[in-house]
Amino acid sequence: AIAGLAYTAYGIYEMKNPGDQAEPDPTKKTLVILGTGWGAVSLLKKLDTENYNVVVVSPRNYFLFTPLLPSCTTGTIEHRSIMEPVRNFLRHKKASVKFYEAEATKIDYEKKVVYVNDDSEVKGATSSTEIHFDMLVVGVGAENATFGIPGVREHSCFLKEVADAQRIRKRIMDCCETATFKDQSPEERKRLLHMVVVGGGPTGVEFAGELQDFFENDLKTWMPEIADEFRVTLVEALPSVLPMFSKQLIDYTEQTFKEETIDIRTKTMVKNVTKEYIEAEYVGADGKKVLEKIPYGLLVWATGNAVRPVVKDLMSQIPAQADARRGLNVNEYLVVKGAENIWAVGDCAVANYAPTAQVAAQEGAFLARLFNQMAKTEEIETELKNLSNAQETATNKDARDQIFGNIKDLQKRLRRVNSMGPFEYSHQGSLAYIGSEKAVADISWLTGNIATGGTVTYFFWRSAYLSMCFSTRNRVLVLMDWIKAKTFGRDVSR
Ligand code: NAD
Structure with a gap:
């Protein structure tokens, strides 16, 4: 009876949390987002999650409103007032998003794998694993600079x-x-x-x-x-x-x-x-x-x-990053230079702007638009391919003309979608x-x-x-x- 009850309870839980239970869709690309700071969260807010298998990895399962952190040091503000659990906003996304509370310890650029480690206090729990990605967004921020000063x-x-x-x-x-x-x-x-x-x-x-x-x-x-x-x-x-x-x-x-x-x-x-x-x-x-x-x-x-070790290590794997010092050098579309399937946002990216929350938030929002647009482009291109196949096999002229018209419309839509300019702060x-x-x-x-x-x-x-x-x-x-x-x-x- 207890097992039955547990099973029913689990069933209810499963219905309430479909996102947590859903398996990745093999027809979609896996988009891994590292971090839950200004850049990553602003991306997640605007991203159409139904286009990708979205996986978020961060050692912090909340977003922190950092501008008010100094007020927490004296108790003017209680820290929980400026924390927002990621699960709280991820559950409102249209399609499921996986969240793992863990730290990315290494990114293997060649293998397209992120190694993650959960520094859990729960003894015996699985603590390290690897996650494959097709697309990766690095938004891990920076660490405190000490300039090697002793003590x-x-x-x-x-x-x-x-x-x-x-x-x-x-x-x-x-x-x-x-x-x-x-x-x-x-x-x-x-x-x-x-x-x-x-x-x-x-x-x-x-x-x-x-x-x-x-x-x-x-x-x-x-x-x-x-x-x-x-x-x-x-x-x-x-x-x-x-x-x-x-x-x-x-x-x-x-x-x-x-x-x-x-x-x-x-x-x-x-x-x-x-x-x-x-x-x-x-x-x-x-x-x-x-x-x-x-x-x-x-x-x-x-x-x-200062640059985090995981970012430094990634920089060392990409020859185009050899001259990078303050973080990952990115191009005007926030692509990590020399790595076409990796993007970087916020304090770990170097794009000629000061490392502020404002820059990170705008970069995240830009990437969301870019990824939404990339998904739309792919969708239109598939439709176009299907239509041109149908045009070739169509026997009647009217049908061919009709398909031709549709192709023209789609091409126009594709041009519009592809007209997105580079990131401008x-x-x-x-x-x-x-x-x-x-x-x-x-x-x-x-x-x-x-x-x-x-x-x-x-x-x-x-x-x-x-x-x-x-x-x-x-x-x-x-x-x-x-x-x-x-x-x-x-x-x-x-
Ligand atoms: P910062 O880099 O802006 O300032 C650090 C300061 O420490 C520098 O002026 C530097 O000269 C000084 N310094 C370095 N080594 C020193 C040493 N050994 N002895 C004495 N002084 C030393 O750092 P931050 O204030 O942490 O800001 C980091 C980033 O975040 C900046 O881009 C900043 O604009 C942004 N930020 C903005 C706001 C805001 O807009 N309200 C708030 C916090 C942070």
């Missing part, structure tokens, strides 16, 4: 994934609680309450702003004993922060940081990291290089992107939150080049990010988190 991986926190934000949140509170521990030495208090951010790109700037907000709005009130010693320092190797913004906005950001008492150390290059201090080099007033030890309690490392502008309810925006599409900063821009930043959230569910959750943080303060529990 970075061991001692600092990155800010790329949910786990990183959770780690930072815990570490901030750990530093504050330990600093106020009974009989703590004054030097240790000073060190523990020094929060250092390395990298003055948008990630470093947004995090520093969020952290200072947390201190001003909440920590100071809840733990007044740390008020005089809590400090945030931003270290940047170049002469200014946010180099991709206009001079006016860079000045505005630096001025705002000064008012917020965030210390900006530009032209300062971190050379070494230990458990308790960083070693930073700058040129002193006498023109000589100085190596300064800067003690820290929390160290956040935000110095940009349309820049919608850059936005960054800089703390104390201020944001900077470079919005070039409005009129010429508008560069604004301030509270109005902050509300623009909020509404822009809210509208960009993946789903209505995400939007509601983020809005509720903002209201919650404003009403009750951020949660300082560890």
